[in-house]
Amino acid sequence: xxxxxxxxxxxxxxxxxxxxxxxxxxxxxxxxxxxxxxxxxxxxxxxxxxxxxxxxxxxxxxxxxxxxxxxxxxxxxxxxxxxxxxxxxxxxxxxxxxxxxxxxxxxxxxxxxxxxxxxxxxxxxxxxxxxxxxxxxxxxxxxxxxxxxxxxxxxxxxxxxxxxxxxxxxxxxxxxxxxxxxxxxxxxxxxxxxxxxxxxxxxxxxxxxxxxxxxxxxxxxxxxxxxxxxxxxxxxxxxxxxxxxxxxxxxxxxxxxxxxxxxxxxxxxxxxxxxxxxxxxxxxxxxxxxxxxxxxxxxxxxxxxxxxxxxxxxxxxxxxxxxxxxxxxxxxxxxxxxxxxxxxxxxxxxxxxxxxxxxxxxxxxxxxxxxxxxxxxxxxxxxxxxxxxxxxxxxxxxxxxxxxxxxxxxxxxxxxxxxxxxxxxxxxxxxxxxxxxxxxxxxxxxxxxxxxxxxxxxxxxxxxxxxxxxxxxxxxxxxxxxxxxxxxxxxxxxxxxxxxxxxxxxxxxxxxxxxxxxxxxxxxxxxxxxxxxxxxxxxxxxxxxxxxxxxxxxxxxxxxxxxxxxxxxxxxxxxxxxxxxxxxxxxxxxxxxxxxxxxxxxxxxxxxxxxxxxxxxxxxxxxxxxxxxxxxxxxxxxxxxxxxxxxxxxxxxxxxxxxxxxxxxxxxxxxxxxxxxxxxxxxxxxxxxxxxxxxxxxxxxxxxxxxxxxxxxxxxxxxxxxxxxxxxx
Amino acid sequence: xxxxxxxxxxxxxxxxxxxxxxxxxxxxxxxxxxxxxxxxxxxxxxxxxxxxxxxxxxxxxxxxxxxxxxxxxxxxxxxxxxxxxxxxxxxxxxxxxxxxxxxxxxxxxxxxxxxxxxxxxxxxxxxxxxxxxxxxxxxxxxxxxxxxxxxxxxxxxxxxxxxxxxxxxxxxxxxxxxxxxxxxxxxxxxxxxxxxxxxxxxxxxxxxxxx
Numbered sequence: 046x047x048x049x050x051x052x053x054x055x056x057x058x059x060x061x062x063x064x065x066x067x068x069x070x071x072x073x074x075x076x077x078x079x080x081x082x083x084x085x086x087x088x089x090x091x092x093x094x095x096x097x098x099x100x101x102x103x104x105x106x107x108x109x110x111x112x113x114x115x116x117x118x119x120x121x122x123x124x125x126x127x128x129x130x131x132x133x134x135x136x137x138x139x140x141x142x143x144x145x146x147x148x149x150x151x152x153x154x155x156x157x158x159x160x161x162x163x164x165x166x167x168x169x170x171x172x173x174x175x176x177x178x179x180x181x182x183x184x185x186x187x188x189x190x191x192x193x194x195x196x197x198x199x200x201x202x203x204x205x206x207x208x209x210x211x212x213x214x215x216x217x218x219x220x221x222x223x224x225x226x227x228x229x230x231x232x233x234x235x236x237x238x239x240x241x242x243x244x245x246x247x248x249x250x251x252x253x254x255x256x257x258x259x260x261x262x263x264x265x266x267x268x269x270x271x272x273x274x275x276x277x278x279x280x281x282x283x284x285x286x287x288x289x290x291x292x293x294x295x296x297x298x299x300x301x302x303x304x305x306x307x308x309x310x311x312x313x314x315x316x317x318x319x320x321x322x323x324x325x326x327x328x329x330x331x332x333x334x335x336x337x338x339x340x341x342x343x344x345x346x347x348x349x350x351x352x353x354x355x356x357x358x359x360x361x362x363x364x365x366x367x368x369x370x371x372x373x374x375x376x377x378x379x380x381x382x383x384x385x386x387x388x389x390x391x392x393x394x395x396x397x398x399x400x401x402x403x404x405x406x407x408x409x410x411x412x413x414x415x416x417x418x419x420x421x422x423x424x425x426x427x428x429x430x431x432x433x434x435x436x437x438x439x440x441x442x443x444x445x446x447x448x449x450x451x452x453x454x455x456x457x458x459x460x461x462x463x464x465x466x467x468x469x470x471x472x473x474x475x476x477x478x479x480x481x482x483x484x485x486x487x488x489x490x491x492x493x494x495x496x497x498x499x500x501x502x503x504x505x506x507x508x509x510x511x512x513x514x515x516x517x518x519x520x521x522x523x524x525x526x527x528x529x530x531x532x533x534x535x536x537x538x539x540x541x542x543x544x545x546x547x548x549x550x551x552x553x554x555x556x557x558x559x560x561x562x563x564x565x566x567x568x569x570x571x572x573x574x575x576x577x578x579x580x581x582x583x584x585x586x587x588x589x590x591x592x593x594x595x596x597x598x599x600x601x602x603x604x605x606x607x608x609x610x611x612x613x614x615x616x617x618x619x620x621x622x623x624x625x626x627x628x629x630x631x632x633x634x635x636x637x638x639x640x641x642x643x644x645x646x647x648x649x650x651x652x653x654x655x656x657x658x659x660x661x662x663x664x665x666x667x668x669x670x671x672x673x674x675x676x677x678x679x680x681x682x683x684x685x686x687x688x689x690x691x692x693x694x695x696x697x698x699x700x701x702x703x704x705x706x707x708x709x710x711x712x713x714x715x716x717x718x719x720x721x722x723x724x725x726x727x728x729x730x731x732x733x734x735x736x737x738x739x740x741x742x743x744x745x746x747x748x749x750x751x752x753x754x755x756x757x758x759x760x761x762x763x764x765x766x767x768x769x770x771x772x773x774x
Numbered sequence: 775x776x777x778x779x780x781x782x783x784x785x786x787x788x789x790x791x792x793x794x795x796x797x798x799x800x801x802x803x804x805x806x807x808x809x810x811x812x813x814x815x816x817x818x819x820x821x822x823x824x825x826x827x828x829x830x831x832x833x834x835x836x837x838x839x840x841x842x843x844x845x846x847x848x849x850x851x852x853x854x855x856x857x858x859x860x861x862x863x864x865x866x867x868x869x870x871x872x873x874x875x876x877x878x879x880x881x882x883x884x885x886x887x888x889x890x891x892x893x894x895x896x897x898x899x900x901x902x903x904x905x906x907x908x909x910x911x912x913x914x915x916x917x918x919x920x921x922x923x924x925x926x927x928x929x930x931x932x933x934x935x936x937x938x939x940x941x942x943x944x945x946x947x948x949x950x951x952x953x954x955x956x957x958x959x960x961x962x963x964x965x966x967x968x969x970x971x972x973x974x975x976x977x978x979x980x981x982x983x984x985x
Binding site: 191194195198199200201284285286287289290293377378461462463464465466467468469470471472473475485600601 | 783784785786787789790793822823824826827828829882883884885886902904906959961962964965967968969
């Protein structure tokens with residue numbers, strides 16, 4: 046630590062923010078208070094550079110049960126049941142220690158969902174790494190996948206889907222976004238707001254240690270006077286067994302009606318959960334750190350308040366029910382302690398025994414952080430560089446195989462087979478069987494479908510259009526399994542918002558998200574923002590990861606993505622007008638630049654309706670959206686998934702302005718590749734482009750016509766394992 | 775018949791097992807790991823998951839639970855006992871089944887559909903497997919004896935032994951045949967909507983033991 050730098054700057058507060066804290070307290074904060082303010086006034090907790098933008102997003106809808114501000118959003122799925130969901134980032138910890146970073150990312154998002162009283166039924170994940178020819182990227186990929194598997198498998202929640210992209214801008218700053226879906230009786234759900242002065246505050250789950258003390262370690266080293274030698278470990282360590290017990294314990298406590306409110310301990314630990322509970326309830330809260338069960342006896346009050354030890358929950362309990370609550374914790378072999386109470390004071394007070402060691406108005410601590418306007422400036426051109434890995438003018442067969450074997454397009458089986466996708470007996474469509482995961486809900490009498498998506502490269506080309514495309518791709522994925530969107534959640538992974546380009550990317554992306562959601566009539570029920578994702582070579586691709594949850598009436602009527610029957614006709618539905626801009630082919634040719642066509646959201650939404658109704662009516666043998674690698678890759682994927690070849694011709698796309706190469710490999714929103722009876726396809730207005738059958742994938746495209754054997758295509762598409770495990774490095 | 779499905783802290787598939795017993799036409803209820811009383815059930819399922827976090831070694835702690843003492847007594851009395859995945863590991867640790875489960879040859883957890891051959895009937899079953907420690911091992915002499923006694927219940931079909939199990943063994947019984955352990959998950963194969971219904975054959979086999 047630099048001599049003479051004020052502690053508050055080391056903790057990430059600006060001079061003016063510190064002055065504001067002094068003004069609100071009427072005095073200088075002590076170390077406990079400074080630690081707590083620095084965390085709650087961080088971007089991570091206060092959303093100080095994004096909150097103004099997020100106001101653009103639509104959050105209302107008749108199916109919304111819980112919206113933004115709760116631990117997770119939730120939508121009504123009928124028959125008195127709700128589905129809760131949220132996606133959250135754990136990017137920086139994963140870049141330091143991918144196994145524990147990703148594992149605790151899963152642990153954290155699970156807690157968010159069971160904190161509102163929903164049983165977690167599924168996990169999805171969205172991952173971004175640098176190119177796989179880098180040893181670092183292979184290390185991060187391997188660690189993150191193992192970590193996600195370790196936590197999710199051990200706790201017994203099915204991992205049903207996700208996506209992984211490999212792009213150079215993520216080399217030093219990988220992204221690990223985890224999503225959890227929960228299921229609950231709507232009447233059993235609980236909010237996070239503390240209520241009832243005089244009620245007890247009970248901390249249960251794991252004990253509190255020095256892990257994850259993060260930026261506040263500056264205070265520790267300052268006190269010890271030993272500089273960097275005293276840095277505390279900042280990556281949390283997860284214990285899924287503890288969480289499995291805490292999960293069952295929470296659900297039993299809630300089912301018995303023993304809790305007034307419940308909150309998980311995530312970023313900023315007790316500081317944030319106690320502060321946010323008090324703020325939401327309009328009350329005060331007293332916490333006695335002497336009552337907190339510790340792993341190390343000599344922990345300072347500020348360390349206890351900011352520790353990010355995992356697998357802990359905070360509950361408000363009526364005094365006469367504390368004994369019963371603690372007995373249930375004991376049944377589940379997890380610790381519990383009464384550490385404080387709800388007060389009328391409007392203050393967060395931290396005590397150690399009888400001594401007050403910190404005292405702050407809730408309003409100042411939780412809601413007092415200033416919100417900033419951004420200063421967006423559009424960059425003059427493409428800022429991310431280009432690398433050529435595929436020459437122009439090679440044979441179209443070679444291009445198709447190069448794209449299918451690209452880690453971005455290739456099968457992710459190597460990764461998802463490391464996850465239990467079945468536990469819970471709800472998984473109707475496993476990973477890669479369809480465009481969206483499908484989970485049956487026999488209790489509600491229907492099923493839900495989930496898709497998560499966000500192609501950062503395309504968002505970098507045009508943050509507004511690229512973000513709309515991400516939402517539309519999710520909507521298309523849901524349509525392919527016959528589902529109608531109910532709600533959206535998102536995680537905005539961006540670079541530094543204080544830089545003009547980062548600000549512009551964020552501003553345009555949020556506008557795109559808002560316009561897409563408004564046009565589709567889908568409410569945003571929650572979200573997460575991760576900013577300052579930059580490496581030494583610059584920012585990551587702007588990566589809004591969006592996830593849609595939809596409903597379908599009959600899980601028996603779900604199309605798969607693979608061709609199913611020889612002789613079926615193949616058709617193209619939707620306003621698909623492919624161009625090479627921002628495509629996987631443009632990336633491989635080193636031709637990336639700014640600009641994407643502007644999507645026609647209404648036309649895509651109309652195509653989604655057509656496909657959804659056809660799937661529900663059982664009129665399609667397969668449905669697959671056209672995405673990375675264009676129509677040629679979509680055709681190959683449907684053929685590989687079905688284990689059967691096809692004869693197709695895509696030349697009619699000339700009418701939409703696409704030359705043969707664009708028709709094959711150009712990308713864009715709004716395309717569905719479907720198969721089924723010819724009459725059924727004609728009825729839904731599909732452009733007929735071929736038929737299912739044979740051992741080859743043949744695509745007519747003028748002078749770029751191609752034919753590859755199904756076996757060669759499948760070999761290319763299944764090549765990820767070799768690349769992921771590299772040469773054993 | 776009525777099954778009791780053990781529930782340890784860290785069990786994952788106990789609800790799936792309850793559902794599967796019901797699908798097989800039987801009754802089923804959960805039995806808490808601290809209970810020495812099996813509540814009058816006719817047979818026991820030791821389900822999959824990570825009992826007690828699988829700390830130390832998979833199944834090594836669960837074998838000492840009070841409920842497992844009662845299961846050992848019931849097994850000695852001839853009651854059907856079905857151990858699935860972690861349950862198989864627990865039964866091996868408890869000495870109710872021969873052999874042991876080691877880490878998969880590839881050292882990775884893997885979840886995928888596998889084909890099994892039931893030894894004797896030669897019936898082929900499609901059932902999911904999902905484990906990181908499923909490589910069956912026993913000494914050669916013991917394996918020979920088990921083959922002679924008809925204790926090999928299920929083998930992986932050719933090309934489906936992804937964990938490196940010795941002699942392609944997926945499931946084994948005790949000498950008497952009333953205790954069965956297998957790594958693949960029959961309880962996840964009882965509903966056509968989620969994949970296959972071949973797992974019901976395993977539950978039916980164990981119901982016949984009770985009869």
